[in-house]
Amino acid sequence: MNSFKISLAQFSPTVGNSEANVQRMIELAQEAKQQNANIIVFPELSTIGYPAEDLLLRPSLTKRTAKAFEALAEVKDIVMVFGFVNQAENGQRYNSAAVMKDGQVLGIYNKQNLPNYSVFDEKRYFGEGHQHLVFEYLGHKFGVLICEDVWSLETVQQLAQLNVESVLVLNASPYEVGKPQHRIQTLQELAKQLHINIVYANQVGGQDDLIFDGTSFVVTNAGQVALQAPSFKEELLFVDYEVENKAYKTATASPFLETIPEIYQALVMGTRDYVQKSGFPGVILGLSGGIDSALTLAIAVDAIGADKVQAVMMPYTYTSQISVEDAAEQAKRLGVTFGIAEIHPIVNSFMQTLFPFFGNSPADATEENLQARARGTLLMGLSNKFGNLVLSTGNKSELSVGYCTLYGDMVGGYAVLKDVYKTIVFELAKYRNSLEDTPVIPERVITRPPSAELRPDQKDQDSLPAYDVLDAILYAYIEEDQSQDDIIAKGFDKDVVAKVIALVDRNEYKRRQGCIGPRISSRAFSRERRYPIVNGWKPGV
Amino acid sequence: MNSFKISLAQFSPTVGNSEANVQRMIELAQEAKQQNANIIVFPELSTIGYPAEDLLLRPSLTKRTAKAFEALAEVKDIVMVFGFVNQAENGQRYNSAAVMKDGQVLGIYNKQNLPNYSVFDEKRYFGEGHQHLVFEYLGHKFGVLICEDVWSLETVQQLAQLNVESVLVLNASPYEVGKPQHRIQTLQELAKQLHINIVYANQVGGQDDLIFDGTSFVVTNAGQVALQAPSFKEELLFVDYEVENKAYKTATASPFLETIPEIYQALVMGTRDYVQKSGFPGVILGLSGGIDSALTLAIAVDAIGADKVQAVMMPYTYTSQISVEDAAEQAKRLGVTFGIAEIHPIVNSFMQTLFPFFGNSPADATEENLQARARGTLLMGLSNKFGNLVLSTGNKSELSVGYCTLYGDMVGGYAVLKDVYKTIVFELAKYRNSLEDTPVIPERVITRPPSAELRPDQKDQDSLPAYDVLDAILYAYIEEDQSQDDIIAKGFDKDVVAKVIALVDRNEYKRRQGCIGPRISSRAFSRERRYPIVNGWKPGV
Missing domain, CATH: 3.40.50.620 (HUPs)
Incomplete structure (x- = not known):
């Protein structure tokens, strides 16, 4: 094989509706296949949407996840890398990714770095994974990471040391002003430093107060942007890897928007x-x-x-x-x-x-x-x-x-x-x-x-x-x-x-008692700034 | 010395007002001294109150904590065991207890078990401690634990194995129906099983939606209740330890209330x-x-x-x-x-x-x-x-x-x-x-x-x-x-x-958009049941 094609599914799930999300994921996988993609990467927790908050604590989630796997197993001839809630037999819940082909689960990865600051409460719901997932396909060595993982130098370094060529990152990274640019620029540096390709698929859409901008991308191990998705819209994107050149072919990159x-x-x-x-x-x-x-x-x-x-x-x-x-x-x-x-x-x-x-x-x-x-x-x-x-x-x-x-x-x-x-x-x-x-x-x-x-x-x-x-x-x-x-x-x-x-x-x-509204800053009122109402803090002290 | 006296300060701090809380703690320590107490135990995070939420993230907290220590250092002739936010030099923040006498800090303990479920978000704020604190005073071997720690069998077992005779537990344990009774009964069993005395000082008072019932207590290593404080009121309590009998003397125990x-x-x-x-x-x-x-x-x-x-x-x-x-x-x-x-x-x-x-x-x-x-x-x-x-x-x-x-x-x-x-x-x-x-x-x-x-x-x-x-x-x-x-x-x-x-x-x-109200159940609306507003979860699936 001279080349392979990866598809990034920048889509907008409905939080909590695993059935509808999986249906949409199947459609996207079919569309990707028609475009001859070999692999499709979905965002973090794509089956249930992000953040599902305390819906994650409902016992019947396990049944829903099983149904999601059954439905996705019907998709043939494309490798799907998707996010789901992994309810382990020890009772621990993980924020996980599955690699599935022709109904077979080739591997499962449990997120290792769980954000529990700012708008995030992942330690409320999930246990930490402790193992990397590496798989070879089409002669290429892939690693899988989930969102926060890619911001841990140690975690990405470990993958690089395992001779991973491309890391597929599943994300639900919320928007704030300037963040689309910040993400890409930081990971360009990292990709170059560790000589690793990064395929970054992000959720898009509004969920209560959170905005997910999408802005998925691919950066090469030379630190080049091979693909950049538009912000704030759903899109199925494609990138080609040329085996001979050992490099991703540059696809169209949507330009960054100005701040306003x-x-x-x-x-x-x-x-x-x-x-x-x-x-x-x-x-x-x-x-x-x-x-x-x-x-x-x-x-x-x-x-x-x-x-x-x-x-x-x-x-x-x-x-x-x-x-x-x-x-x-x-x-x-x-x-x-x-x-x-x-x-x-x-x-x-x-x-x-x-x-x-x-x-x-x-x-x-x-x-x-x-x-x-x-x-x-x-x-x-x-x-x-x-x-x-x-x-x-x-x-x-x-x-x-x-x-x-x-x-x-x-x-x-x-x-x-x-x-x-x-x-x-x-x-x-x-x-x-x-x-x-x-x-x-x-x-x-x-x-x-x-x-x-x-x-x-x-x-x-x-x-x-x-x-x-x-x-x-x-x-x-x-x-x-x-x-x-x-x-x-x-x-x-x-x-x-x-x-x-x-x-x-x-x-x-x-x-x-105010209603919710879209978060665009690095410190929005509501889930991100949790202040007591009865508060004796004296500013002047 | 034939006996010593421990005082439990079941008090109601004002969250965020370290200055006022410390002032009150000093008064309580003076009062305990007048009653010839040798040790006074305050609740968890007593200087800042519980839960201080994102006030804990304010950088100037460090200065306030330093001032609290300065003020408390003026108290002489009684050992004070109190809760505070320990901002370590590595930048990590801990939920901690200090043992102080005559202005000298005899030891610091960092909470090891951080609850991050139900109404708790401690992993948002604190790092986990990894070391026990044991000190000898008046010929008696004491250990210190903070709230969740005492519900970890492993943690208490470790103290028992260090030959600790009495463990002083600093708490901010919120009320829910039946919990006062549940706490005491569970720890009676544990105390007996591990042959360790448990001195349990709990915060009292309402803080936003949370109710702290107090109901502080002392259970002996024979599983007997030596002291039980009333619920829902501030009180300074005392218990005597008789060295000869190696046992706490039974003090008055307030009876439990009926549910309604x-x-x-x-x-x-x-x-x-x-x-x-x-x-x-x-x-x-x-x-x-x-x-x-x-x-x-x-x-x-x-x-x-x-x-x-x-x-x-x-x-x-x-x-x-x-x-x-x-x-x-x-x-x-x-x-x-x-x-x-x-x-x-x-x-x-x-x-x-x-x-x-x-x-x-x-x-x-x-x-x-x-x-x-x-x-x-x-x-x-x-x-x-x-x-x-x-x-x-x-x-x-x-x-x-x-x-x-x-x-x-x-x-x-x-x-x-x-x-x-x-x-x-x-x-x-x-x-x-x-x-x-x-x-x-x-x-x-x-x-x-x-x-x-x-x-x-x-x-x-x-x-x-x-x-x-x-x-x-x-x-x-x-x-x-x-x-x-x-x-x-x-x-x-x-x-x-x-x-x-x-x-x-x-x-x-x-x-x-509703206002807060007092939590009495094990699943109150608000910080404990975090559901998305846009929610596609279908109950029937």
Whole structure:
């Protein structure tokens, strides 16, 4: 044989649905065979999807896995390397890969390096493997690794010492900004250093708050990129190995995206997958005339199409005329269903009912929250009646400091901008506008000073520092775990830093009740930043 | 020396506040000295509290720990055995115990068995220790273990083989029903088997959703209970060792509680600690005339006193007269502030605003949710204005199947009955009523058929199976991880089981946005049952 062909199945499993995933894997294997592939590599835990969390603890998983093997055994004439949960006879569970051909299991590999940090909890579910799997096929020596394994120099070195020529890596590596590039560049170095080819197949798709970008690739033992898959889409990819040259033939490599387009596409895919995998007919959101809801609307339309998107403007006394105009204008430009629902009568009825309790107490945030909650309840009413998912529109800066109303603007099932700082929201809006001759977001929405419009002439900057300052402090505190003193030492105003940190700490209870949203940073709220609500930590100590 | 005295500090730390905890530890050590104790044993991680979650990842923790050691070094003439985070020079973090006397650290022990299942995530934070710590003091040979260590037969055996006479165990062992008894009985057997005395000091107090019951104890190498602390309260305990007899002298042992009083006290302590540690002046809740809010009210009063509790009845068209009467009557009996706020005008204003959108769509759950959300918004308004914490009143049965309204009756910061099935709610209400001549919960509240009163003549049993059936199915599915087929095989109706399981699975999104509440079961929602929201698992497969 002068050459062989490997196929990388960059696919989007449905977590928990082993039957559907296996069906899809069989289709992909058939397609790969038609393209004359000899081997097909699937992502980590491809039969059950990643992360299946505590579904992995259900005893009946064993039966499902057996069924998956039975179904896959019907595929002939191609070597399949796929991920599954290996329930060993000693009762231990492993995160494993099987090599199967013509219904025969040629080998099983148990993942050796189990990540248990950041968003990962693999030691909750799995035991560690202690053995390598090496197999020869078509005169070529292959090793198998799973995700975290390839980031352990020791583990990859061991394979290189076993004279493995190509290592097949099954992955479910979640996205964060810049990670697609980082993965490839790091493994290019490693491949060259250890003189080993790396075939890296990654899961793609959104799963709850996690985004898997795909961006599968092949790097040669000379450190060259032989293949690079696009990010954020399913694709079956192929690479040829030429036996004579002992080298992978260079296939087309999709270029890396710039940072802002990369984030934008991540959010679009996350939104699409959440809506579609949950089975919602469409989405609804409150359009305020501000930039957060404007950007969320644009992303929603790009994700699932304007015909499935409903926007509602809910003005009150403090809503400016330009907000109403801009909201209507954007809805028109994007072609989404648009409605207006005044909230005066609702807010008034709340105020009247509360009057006997409030008496002459001066107005405060309570009254602002009533406006937000009237809006939230209207959106939920429309959602309950027609079945559309409510998209929450708050950004990471707001959510960090609690500049949002629980059960008000925080209602919804998916918060598109949950992990996006306000300064990046501006960049994303400008980027989206740059794609078309007529910007989809009216220019004024981007240029006017941000305001929650919950009291007369309110501006965000009345209660918060300027967003570039706020975001820099938040980034240092949240993403970089810097202390209050560290951040002040960088030159930020002492009182501002103390105030921001106190707000972040105090608002854990709000975030805990917020909905999920796509993770794009290295420290997203939710499963990655696990803080107690009752928390006596004093920042200043 | 003819005898020595050991003190067990069953105390309630504030998670994250190392400074305050150390201050309290010093006071307790001084008090123990006054009682002539030679040794004082504190709970696991006593300086920072348990579980401190991702606060443990903050780099400045090292400085705080150093300060804690400095402060504790001032305590003289007593051996202190306390828990702390040991940041080793190799960068590894350990869950550790220090033995300190007169400012000198006599030894450090790193926990060897790190739980990473159920509610525990210790492998996220800590490396495993690999060495025992044994020290001789007052002619007696002591070993030190931390919590999970004592449940590893191998680990305790090793200490026994080192001729250790007494093992001091530092614990933060969370409560679940029956666990206080289970711990002591299991360790009585072990102590006898290995002929080793076990001194077990446990944390007490509520921390977010976790309840630590305390119930510290000493069991002798003959398997006798020499000391048993009360559950659910702070206490400094003492036990004497008589050198001549080579035995601990039997001190007073608090009796175990019966199951229902045990749960009741757990809920009271959890509620008290959440309110007080969060610094709320009091609580507010919606009193419906139903049993869940009635029980929640009683618990709140027992937790923080009637003067800090406000109840609001919010009737609508479908609220029966007896509901209003019973709510008023209970508020009167308990002496809490009580108000009535009709929600008709609010619901009407929502309906009018939504009419242009809804048109002539038939009424469905949407309209019921509007009532619940009007109530939720009123409670939040009162909370925002006066600062009281909203207690959510739903139970585990409802929350399991989604028989509750997100942003409606689910609003609140703490859900007292979140982990209590409805059948247990009834038991708890009867138990509370049995404590006083005039039952605090009007009898009718307990005996009438449960109803959400969201539409005419509605009964819970119109949409749900009888609660004893529902709870049995839920328990099998949630607590026992049984499959749909398993549960049907137990004799439950096939369609009922399928419906209940489908509801549990489908309502993960609601639970994810619910507030925390005290964990009393072996499988509480939240950190212990981590299920994906987008979940393709088919129960029937």
